[in-house]
Amino acid sequence: MLTSIGLRGRSRERDQLERLIRDVRSGRSRVLVLRGEAGTGKSALLDYLVDQAPATRVVRAAGVEPETELAYSAVQQLVAPLLPYLDRLPEPQRAALSTALGLSAGRPPEALLIGLAVLGLLAEAAVDQPLVVVVDDAQWLDRMSEVILTFVARRLDAESVALVFAARTPADETLLTGLPELRVEGLPEADARALLDTVLPGLADARVRDRIVAETRGNPLALLELPRGTDPAFGFGIPAADSVAGHLEQAFGRRIAALPPQTRTLLLAAAVEPVGNVPLLWRAAELLGVGAEAAGPAEAAGLVEIGARVRFRHPLARSAAWHGADPAQLRAVHRALAEATDAGEDPDRRAWHRGHAAAGPDEEVAGELESSAGRALSRGGRAAAAAFLERAAELTPEPGRRATRMLAAARARLASGGAAAVPDLLAAAEQGPLDALARATVERLRAQIAFVLNTGREVVPPLIEAAGRLESLDPAAARETYLSAVGAAINAGRFGADDLRLAVDAAAGSLAGVSLAAGTLAAGSPAPGSVAAGSLAGDVEPAGLLLASLVTWAREGHTAAVPAFRRALAAVPADAELDLLWLTGMLVHEVFDDEAFLERTEQAVTSARAAGALSRLPGALTFRSTALIHAGRFADASDLIDEAAALARATGAAPHPASGSILAAYRGKIGEALAMIDELSREARAGGAGWLLGVAGYSRAVLHNGHGDYAAALAAAREAAAYEDLAILQWSLGELVEAAARSGATEEAAQARDRLVARAAAVGTPWARGVRAMADALVGDAEDDYRAAVEAFGAGRLTLSLARARLLYGEWLRRANRRAEARDQLRPAYEAFSTMGAEGFAERAGRELTAMGETVRKRSAGTPAELTAQESQIARLAAAGRTNPEIAAVLFLSPRTVEWHLRKVFTKLGVTSRRDLPAAVGRVP
Template sequence: MPRAVETGGLLGRGRETERLDRLLRDVRGGQSRVLVLRGEAGAGKSALLDHLAGHATAAQVVRTAGVEPETELAYSAVQQLCAPLLTRLDRLPEPQRAALSTAFGLSAGPPPEALVIGLAVLGLLAEAAVDRPLVVVVDDAQWLDRMSEVILTFVARRLDAESVALVFAARTPAGDALLTGLPELQVDGLPEADARALLATVLPGLLDARVRDRIVAETRGNPLALLELSREADPAFGYGIPATGSVAGRVEAEFARRIVALPAASRTLLLAAAVEPVGDVPLLWAAADHLGISPDAAAAAEAAGLVEIGARVRFRHPLVRSAAWRGAEPAELRAVHRALAEVTDADRDPDRRAWHRGYAAFGADEAVAGDLASSAGRALARGGRAAAAAFLERAAALTPAPGPRADRTLAAARARLASGAAAAVPELLAAVELGPPDPVRQAGVERLRARVAFVLTAGREVPPLLAAARRLEELDPVAARETYLSAVGAAINAGRLGGDDLRRAVDAAADGPAGDEPAGRLLAALITWSRRGHAVAGPAFRLALDAVPPDSELDLLWLTGMLVTEVWDDAAFLERTQQAVAVARAAGALSRLPGALSFRSTALIYAGRFDEAAELIDEATALARVTGPAPHPAAASILAAFRGDGEAPALIGGLTRDASSGGVGWLLGVAGYSNAVLHNGHGDYAAALAAAREAASYEDLAVLQWTLGELVEAAVRSGAGEIAAQARDQLVARARTAGGTPWARGARALADALVDDAEADYREAVEQFAASRLRLPEARARLLYGEWLRRANRRAEAREQLRPAYEAFRAMGAEGFAERAGRELTATGETVRKRVAGTTAEMTAQESQIARLAAAGRTNPEIGAVLFLSPRTVEWHLRKIFPKLGITSRKELAAAVVR
């Protein structure tokens, strides 16, 4: 887009350049900034990126761009960004250094997980910015390879105080869900006056006013369209491009028209440049020579304004590359790929050579397929599962023998699932089954089909899982039990909306083979629970939990997280969820971390650590954009209910609608429980009673016993004594199976206190909850005991319970319950003062986490690894934490931090 000479800036882009200049000022001032430029093709995003890079004085600039033909090559874009910064690789912690070296093929090692690589890239950018600010520019983000998109989005969400600017340019409409939620700047067409001024630069002289107005209107001020579509305009009669389709499509069509007009040799050279995504000029000339094309062929393409070939190949616009690529005949495209494969060094770049050979092949070719399979293995070793899947799919298509072709297709299906693309797996599995019969391969198909069915239809479709489990019984009994467990899990998710699914799943599982591995133990416990009830299943739940190591089996977390609450084990609830998150983070288990974070956040809610829970919920939501299906949104609903804020009804209502439409009845139980909590907190006991009765009408795993406590309280306060007594008896029976944990004893005593109006039970409830690690139930027990004392006109004693309850609720952020406690305190004659925030309370949730970890002796890199922050950001936060705690050094943290 031409620059306005009179201003030295971009024509009509004052608002956009001011935003970019402000971003640079912030980065020079020590802050990190992220921005996504959104606009249609040709809107001027690349010109704005050029402006940013050109004005980044005293800063380093690294750039990359997504390339459509290369979207299947793992780490392509992020490796290009990091290449100039690798001299600082040795400054990273060893696990991150090893992960990045392995991902980039610099050294051998176990396949790294995406989150570890993301943390390594974050650390590398932070280290590079220590000397001077760093500006990272990513153009055409919609064409980034999958792993680069995941990693760069992860980095964008974690930048804070590193003096790094990360700026993306991406097309609208947004097809990149990962970038959703990042700060955006919409780049629209030029204002009419500026569009006319730009048009005048390419159509000088007299121009019929109606023609000018038509061009400006039809291009909607799109700078590239104004420049390119007006080339053929007649000053009196306009131009011949039909006024249909998108601006990008019309511009690409214009480029295609110009390409077709080129001599044949020039077209082929342009196609080779489009297919070779790196812009390697020597490689391009070598391929041209192999094709029998003289370098002189470039002249016509350059004269047509389509490409510039200097030190690198630079297209006029990415749409030129698209037009050249899409407009080529299949035979011509194969010839270009073949030439590029021949001139690509097999030792230095074997994967790109294999990729070119794969698309050059016509018909079956085992040699090429073998090379592609080897490239897939190298991609998997680097953690590039999406790339491995692409290599394997192409390898399978070229494999002549039916058996090996089916094996490679099955391997591709596994890689697709591991990359988060579960929806692509069923079609691949159908192709596998076209191969010759093989029991081992069929077992793999059935196991994978069951896993995909659970991912895609959990809570909705039990029959496919049962069918897969039955077929697996003879092929692989362990896999059969795992699949039966998934079927029972899907039926538990379906809950009240699943009809007879749970009974059918349990009956089928009970007829299947038994086993003592963790999945087998858990399955047996759930069969007992479904057939004989909670009282009998309680000991079986404990035995099953004992069989599942707390620091492993992330695939079973969805169930173990529920069962620790079923057995009222407050210590295990906190410890297991903490260990699960730690294991998922350490392993970089991208697909498992959102679920671990969700269960951990639920435990933190009951521990009274609302801010930390909210932060984990937000992190789980952001990561779910990468991994596919999000974890159950139960924690967010429960947290909103206990906070009692104005957003809770809408959030819970949305959960109810989503649960009903998605067939996940378990979430209806959560929504009912959340509504009961919300109304109990505000003292609306009639509404709480209605919500709790509805929620308790079905035995949702874990949710029912939470709900029974709300039902007892609401029924007693509403004068529904019979309902309260029935709920109490049900709750007490369940608590007795828990083996005497403080949580169970406290819940049983509180239910008895409410129904029997017994002071001794209130005291025991407070004592038992105080002995647990769950501050929220303790505060509620104190509130209820204080209310009872106040109604007995024992005001002084009531204040002794109500005051700590009120302070605890305020500190947690449980505003509804805090207001209720405050009203009771006022009724005792005490003046309720607004809480004056102390130094610790002024800290954010993230600062509190950092302070606790630092107090425990963790180093900045160790804290950063736990919280996915750069060490520099950790240090920046600590500098803010010290004054808030009234200390001056790290040595004083242990005494200052309240654990």
């Protein structure tokens, strides 16, 4: 072990680490990030933590700067000792982790499925013995390891696992941001002076000492390293606090430069070889003509320790050895390491070394790197694949092949989430000869980057241009790109009306020559430029049919588009559902298909879970939660919204805000709901997302109608219904009819009714019949229409709409002084709203019952103790018959944590088995 820089003045840090170990031994999990600038002693604290855990299993890994582009590098270090527990994992998780680590072949796994596997592996290992996982230099983790380990850190709870990171103070936020932190600062002044005394002679000027302590801010490594080789009696320049790391690296560089040449070469090889493999280092050293005796001066200087593994005194010493080498030396070391690496055991690291050893174009090496990229993609390592492909392209001598590889690197970068790097790669690809299809692909990728960064109107023109280039080269890709352009314009809503017309006109032209079966999308004779439609018949893909239906909707209106919407929805197969869910989820509203609304969204979530498509799961959860809201299942919808938010935190993505605002509006807590809706409005305006402004307006109208504030509801619904926002318009029109009719704005109510009835008239579903009857009832005040609305909604699956229809009918009956009949409608409405948690509507129904002399008792939570949100989720899933592993997979927890929470649920609810849960969960708020 290297000589420690000491734990002088670290009582606070030691206490926290000792408490962490106690918690882990008692059965709890703990996560901690030691955060501080270079040299503050984070690694020494990790060593102290390990020394305090003799009765636990310890696994360690470290981020290494040269390995930041190699997928799963740190994860592999951590899980290798735990692979005996791999067979305890569920098959999908076991397969995903085995594929990621190259242990077996399989479909490219999703990162978060691998994360769930790593979480399960740690939990299983901790069953036998508490586990301490230490990750040093987390700022240099490869991207995939960072995603996976952050996911694990956010889900640990009751597994007897400690996960402790050490990371430098970041300039920007990272995925680790938000985890529990312990800031590691400089030493207190007295301890800093005492440490300085160990390296400064007693004759050093006191003012020099004062300056060193002040300007290093007590940084232990700076106190030890910067005075070396200087004459403190006369003073010397100490760097400003914000450049301590740079000056420390320079100090290490000066010490390395004073070593013998062969020792410097050995240190360089150790720095470039990232995993500390001692046999590999000695094989490379032999190829470089360096003997074992070269290690002595480096070890004597305290720069490195070569034992079971190679370990540098500090990462800055590694950086100094690496960055201080000239290019020729660095290439020679990479060449030796490549030759020393077994091509059968580690072909990718060998190719990586060969790629950096090449001084100029080399097709053989470029081919190896391309093969490594393919293996990385098969394991889900898109960022690593991009890095391999970029270097392969740089080494490719033939211009055309170079451009093709650069284009492949751009695709991999975009798929990995690195959109910012793609424009430069595309520009490099364009320097080589590209055929027409490749050039069109470049344009499409540029448009896709814009769409990823901004789904509003700004991306519509480049998407249209890219689609136009693709028309003669790849018609299907052209239609998919036009669909993205139309989708971006739809999302822009009121801000993108002109862009929608441009996209639709361009898309119509691309569809004009498509041969489809009988009929047109419009009723009667097709208008000029309308698009013929029919069955698939091998002529056009589902995306093309969806595009054709939207063209007709935009040009000829809702009624003309309904048949096309139906045909397009019927044509979308289950395996395409996730890709097209954003659109099919909207179109089921346009055809008033409540069965499809619920079944498609459920299928989408099930498919995403089964396939491990966790990057697509948040979108599926959002659409499913909206369906559950209208089915009256608020608690289940809330669970899915929370799950989507947890996924977003794990991936760094932003969750879709629409369903949360709608749920808050129906729950009826005014302050909470308005805050969420106002935030949605601000985000929508800032991002140019007019469709989301429609969602915000609809949500406000729901909230105010629920509380009987019809004037406020009218203003909100009037604004929302002024725009043709797909899916949202019909909901907004329903709120507008109710608010206007109850505000005495009879003419406005009639106009909104006519618009809504025209949309529902072309459809014969229970949902459409109920909407039409309710609008007629509110305007015409006819009992037959109220009764028809209740009957129609009762035949469908939208429980929320049925409860609202009963409320309106009951209010009408009370005004008619038919109290007994009014109670028959108002009681079930009140019970339904109360059970759902729709507080505003429940209070409105309760006021009506109270006015008739009824005693209305608020529903009691009825639990011995309040369940937390996570306990409620687990309780409901267990009551639905899910096993602990199934619940763990749904909530991204380990089965051990689920079991621990269930024990607490049983105690709080006063039950002793799962058989008792369904009745008890009915009382959970």
